[in-house]
Amino acid sequence: KLCSAPRRLPMTLPRAMRAYQWVKNLLVFLPVLLAQAWGSGATLRNAAVMFAAFSLAASGCYIINDLLDLKADRSHPRKRRRPFASGALPLRHGALGPVLLMLGLGLAASALVLLGYAALTSAYSCYLKTRPLIDAFVLAGLYTLRIIGGAVACSIALSNWLLAFSGSLFLALAFIKRVGELRDLAARGADMHRRGYSASDILVIQTMGLASSFMSALVLALYIDTNPASLYAEPRMLWLMVPAILFWQCRLWLSTSRGYMSDDTIVYAARDKVSWLCFAVVALAFIGAITLPPGVIP
DSSP: THHHHHHHHHHHHHHHHGGGGGGGGGGGHHHHTTTTTOHHHHHHHHHHHHHHHHHHHHHHHHHHHHHHHHHHHHHHGGGGSHHHTTSSOOOGGHHHHHHHHHHHHHHHSSSHHHHHHHHHHHHHTTGGGGGGTTHHHHHHHHHHHOOOHHHHTTOOHHHOHHHHHHHHHHHHHHHHHHHHHHHHHHHHHHOOGTTTTGGHHHHHHHHHHHHHHHHHHHHHHHHHHOTTTTSSSGGGGGGGHHHHHHHHHHHHHHHHTTOOSSSSSHHHHHHHHHHHHHHHHHHHHHHHHHHSTTTTOO
């Protein structure tokens, strides 16, 4: 057994670091994409460094969080399979958490933003996730900080439109995550109070989340209606984004209400073919808006 442990390490460490969650850190490239600043090598390099910094810091925070939640994870039907909770990874490797966090802070092009992210993540893991509503707003804020970090690293000014849209969208995703967890706890008859909620709260949380989803679509529609012709050759192509993004969120809500949602919304979307179709429509709408000659759409 002692000889087999090193061979398992390359497989268990990425799981403990939640390497698949690094996809969230691609948000640092969003300001570059929307500002159409991909022609600058220095800008792309700064965004890539910030992506790496966020990934290292996030992995460090995940490891620390798993150590803090060790007892609760071991009693959870799915989370007990996590490397530390299952015993697949010895607890001494938990020292990697602070190391990764410090490496991320040292690498960051904007250490202040990443420090705020790390502080907010730590506060969430230790206390804020037990406070109703605050937990969802903090999760939405952590997503938004990735966009802010990318903008600061690349010296790109963020528009209020982007912050309003992303804030509404991320709040909806945070409520989806929480409703899915609460439904799972209710089905198992487990205690919800460690999350700060009761079974009677699920409906109102779902209502607030749905409102956030529709608000994100409304903000996007209002932005497109301002006709941002200075940035896009054919801005009317952007209208395809509105139904695609709204449909995607509605599908997530329907899946959550049916009990299909996993512990993480991103993981569910990555495995869902319809979600990828929605993403493809959004991508094609953006590409069409910047490449189609003006007047192609009557």
